[in-house]
Amino acid sequence: MNWTHSRRTILLASALTLLGCPSSGPTDPPDASTGEPDASTAYEWDGSYVPLKETGNWSDPGRLSACTFVPSNGACDLSTFDLSACNTDSLVNAGTGGQYMLTARDEDPAGGYLATNVMQFNFPNDGGTPNLGSLHLTEQREGNVRLYTNHTAFADGGTRRSALVTCEAPQAPEFTGCYAFCRNGKLLAASTVKSDRVAWRAGESEASGLELVSESYVDIGYPADIYVTKGHAYVVSVTMVTSKPGGLTVFDVSNKAAPVKVKTVQIPGDTYWNGVWAKGDALYVASANKGVNVFDISDPADPKLIRNLPGGSSAINVHTVFVEGNRLYAASNSGVLLFDVTRPLEPVELNRYAPFPGQPHDMFAVGDQLYVNYAFRGYMVVDASNPNDLRTLGSFTYPWQYSHHNAVGxxxxxxxxxxxxxxxxxxxxxxxxxxxxxxxxxxxxRLRAPISIHNMLLVGKKLYVAWYQEGVRVLDVSNPTQPTQVAYYNTWRESDPGRGAYFDGAMGIRVPGDGFIYVVDTSRGLLLLREK
Structure with missing residues (x-):
């Protein structure tokens, strides 16, 4: 499934295929009133709260830079921009290396607010070609001003140009500027932008309250999710570049300080595996090509593929999977698929929850209640007590939504x-x-606005969150009206190979109850953490 913005497709790393997206949660219904006492459980919330108004993710931030656009100039070169109000002298200290998130305020021809977006802008530290999302840029300098452009010519004579110009650097190395998108000599999109260097948050060290126990590189694909069972960690990866296809990597984690890779599984033509769960001797892997791949893990070090769900000749894209009791749920391009897994290796399809066209992203379940993150449609609560009569009980929506993941307690x-x-x-x-x-x-x-939250897992009164470039965050939610961070581990490092995508960093997370936190990072692979 692709996460795309209706206004400009180069956003979010050129609309990368939506990653990360595995479900994470305890198998049994979570009750925050139970569990071992710890520092996060001393407070007892009385259930009172003040309802909060939902206004969406963004409000108008106001123009982000002093540069403006020359009316009717669709060249998408330096002449498209008016830099007369810019303090270009300050650009002498603007960043010229590293990775940045550019917050972009889209505006209409009169400067009115349309929307807020984020673009990934990278300067290779080795002096290579800078890029904006997946667009390779050409750099032009005029004094301290830098202009970055991408030009595409089509066989029919048409052209497409993107241009980013720097305006000033009031807090160097951060900078502000303007972005323009032109087609066939016409200016179609205009934005003012401001940069945020991708690095650890101000004042943070590598970790607080968490320590790294071990780190194991995953050498296939782009690691996305993990499940831990039978003394083994099962890491699934997706394909982001054809030269590095995804699949399944199995680690023996009996020695937490030194996990051992025991098997790699890759299937030609089926290499986008984004979610994973297990029940008994069955391992369920979400496949973009085959639906749900079912593996026999009676020998946990040697998974054997035995079938695909739902089967048949037609391909189906399953993005995530979740097991609750004897039910397997799979988020697919045909809605949420429900299976009876009383016999884990022989699932039987029961029904599909598909009240809308399009693909749900993820789901969580407690007993007979199903909670669905239905992407652009919002968050849905479903009565699944009768699988033949799935009923939507309610929903929560907000402007510019993309409901992705949830945990319930x-x-x-x-x-x-x-x-x-x-x-x-x-x-x-x-x-x-x-x-x-x-x-x-x-x-x-909230953390930094340009960086997206990802997966979460509720254990007692702590919420464990994989938050992309923000790493792992542990929140005390004993007072759920005021979640409070109590620990973190910064998994993201600029020096790691393969960094630079928008969806980059900590993605999958599990807390299986053995005293360790298992995290999947897109570059570093499998990390085992321990709370201090």
Whole structure:
């Protein structure tokens, strides 16, 4: 499934195929009132809250730079921009190396606000070609001003140009500027931009409250998700470049300080495996080509593929999987597929939840309640007690949404959902879903706006979050109206090979109850962490 913006397809690393997206959560219904006492469970929330208004991820930030656009100039070169109000002297200290997120305020011809987006802008430290998303740029300098352009000519004589110009650097190395997109000599899109260097958050070290126990490189694909069972960690990877296809990597983690890779599984023509779960001797892998690949892991070090779900001759794209009790759920381009897995190696399809066209992204389940992250359609609560009669009980939506992942628990007798989207501005929302027909936002937690939240896992009154370039974040949610960070580990390092995508960093996370946190990072592979 592709995450694309309706205004400009080069955004979000040129609309990379949506990654990361595995479900993460305990198998048994989570109740925040149970579990071993720890520092996060001393507070007992009484269930009271003030409802919060939902306004979406962004409001108008105002123009982000002093540069403007020359009316009717569709050349997408230096003449397209008016830099007369820019303090170009300050650009002498603007960044010329590293990775940046560019927050872009899209504007209409009169300068009015249209939307806020984020673009990935990278300067290779080795002096190579800079890029904007997947576009390779040519650099032109005029004094301290830098102009970056990409030009494409088509066989029919048409042209497409993108241009980014720097304006000033009031807080170097950060800079501001303007972006333009032109087609056939016409200016079609205009934005002011400001940069954020991708690095650890100001004032942070590598870690606080967490320590690295071991690190194991995954040498296939782009690692996306993990499941831990039978003393083994199963890491699935997706294909981002054809030269590095994805698949399954199996680690023996009996020695947490030194996991051992015991097997790699790759299937030609089926290399985009994004989600993974297990039940008994069955391992379920989400495949973009074959649906759900079912492996026999009776020998946990030697998975054997035995079937694909739902089977048949037609291909189906499954992005994520989740198991609750004797039910397997799979988010597909045909909706959420429901299977009976009473016999784990012989799943039987029960029904499909597909109230809308398009693909849901993920889901969570507790008992007979199914909670679906339906991407652009929002967050859905579904009664799945009768698989032949799946009923939507309620939904939560917000402007420019992309509902991506969730975890559900019971606090002070109320059912709460911790919901996260994926994309620019997406963060943690805390929802009271006790009455699904009247869902109320009661809390939130944000980090840097350009960087998207990813997967989350609720254990007792702690929420463990894989937050892309923000690494791993542990939140105390004993007062769910005010989630508080109590620990973190920065997995992202600029020096790691393969960095530079928008969806980059910590993606998959599991806390299986053995005293360790298992994390999948897109560059570093499998990391085992321990709380201090």
């Amino acid at each position: 019971t606090f002070a007798g109320r059912t709460l959902a911790f919901e996260g989207g994926e994309g620019p501005g997406e963060h943690l929302r805390v929802l009271d879903i006790t009455d699904p027909a009247n869902i109320v936002k009661i809390g939130s937690f």
